[in-house]
Amino acid sequence: MIKNKLKQDMRVIGDVTLFTKDTFYCMLSRPFYLGRFLEQIIHLGIESLSITIVIGIVTGLVMTLQFGYGLEKFGGTLYVPAIVSLSLMRELAPIFTSLLIAGRIGSGISAEIGAMKVSQQIDAIRALGTNPMRVLVVPRVLASILSLPLLATLSAFMGILGGLTIANIEFNMPPGFYINKVLSTIKLSDVFGSMAKCAFFGLVISILACFRGFETKDGTKGVGSSAKWVVVRTSIIILISDFFLSKILILIFD
């Protein structure tokens, strides 16, 4: 039984690799569906703005509050801006945003494509002489790769802003001091490192979601299980790969 499960998992890994290869081939050759890409930027990126902002602010508020009271006992309140901004920029914003997007967008993409699969719409795209990889997958993958880093960066900045507000209210920290500390802590490499990580997470989420959508069978039940499959797998991959990506980024930049 374990052997069969392993075999099945290896086959999925192989299929996803081939799917990724096909996606990149279609991405780098014509025709390109600009309209559909912009549609996905709006759907995946702009429509996720509000929730990303809320998550960023709330994380910043909570982090500042916890670290503020925790470090106050040791007279370390002054370090709060550096700790909060660095952890937000390097880890919390990319991870929280990516997990959120995996839930919101990953499941949405797989359900949408899965529903198209079971209702023969993907066959119809093929029957009408067009390539579903170009029509459906490439716009979603590109939009995810581009949107996710921008959303995570925005989330980090909103978190820092939230931290600034609560540091001022709760610990009487002047905003100018807070901003100076943040600017002297965060380097450009932190921002780019975070964006690179999120671009990778965006690729993972969209590729797995599209792949699973294409593999959907068994009607509406299959659509639901595909969405669940994507959220679970992408969340695990995001959390595990974050460790290795962080290690690589530290080796490169520090």
Next chain:
Amino acid sequence: MQKILEVKNVFKNFGFKKVHNGVSFDLTLGETIGLLGPSGTGKSVLLRSIIGLEEIDDGEIRYHHKRIDNLTEVELYKIRTRISYSFQNGALFDSDSVFENVAYPLFEHTKLNELEIEQKVLNVLKIINMEGAKDLMPSDLSGGMQKRVGLARAMILNPEILLYDEPTAGLDPSNVELVIDVMKKFKQQGISGILVTHDIPTALKICDRILILKDGVINFNGTTEEFENSNDSFVKTFLKYE
């Protein structure tokens, strides 16, 4: 008569299940064939195989004497603009309006400007008696209307062959008449067709020739008159029960 499509000794299995066991027939220019047979004998699979949505295991499919069963997916895209497929459930893109659905092949395969595309779509919608429905979404349409829009989308590029997959299944008599009317109009325009159906009266109204697929092979191949007057016991039983 000019043969435009030849299906030669086609075999197709799904795992251990043998679906086609040497299917052979051909289609001549301007002709419409009715492909009948008991449920589950692989009629729709045969249509899907013709345009490469299913791979065949053995045999040949030729379009204008050129093999198309061994073409790659990319090479098939061009063939699929000449051999069109009308899905049983319409398979309309549910996020796009009727206009966008019907216009899709024109945007993809022609260099027509938006005005010309709109004109062409409106003309086709007129043929299917749905001029006023261009802005409706598929979810706003009845089953019969969805099938007609699917037919319009399949014929908008003026294909040489149209493959109809049960276009009248599940429709009430008035919608069946509308769909038959649409198929007759397509036939008058010179589009050849293969009609998969269980609806024998419809097949007799539209088709020039009837084929019966049974046990993986073509069991009967003759004109509609020969079909109606056949002494073959299976054809008789089939006529009686269908």
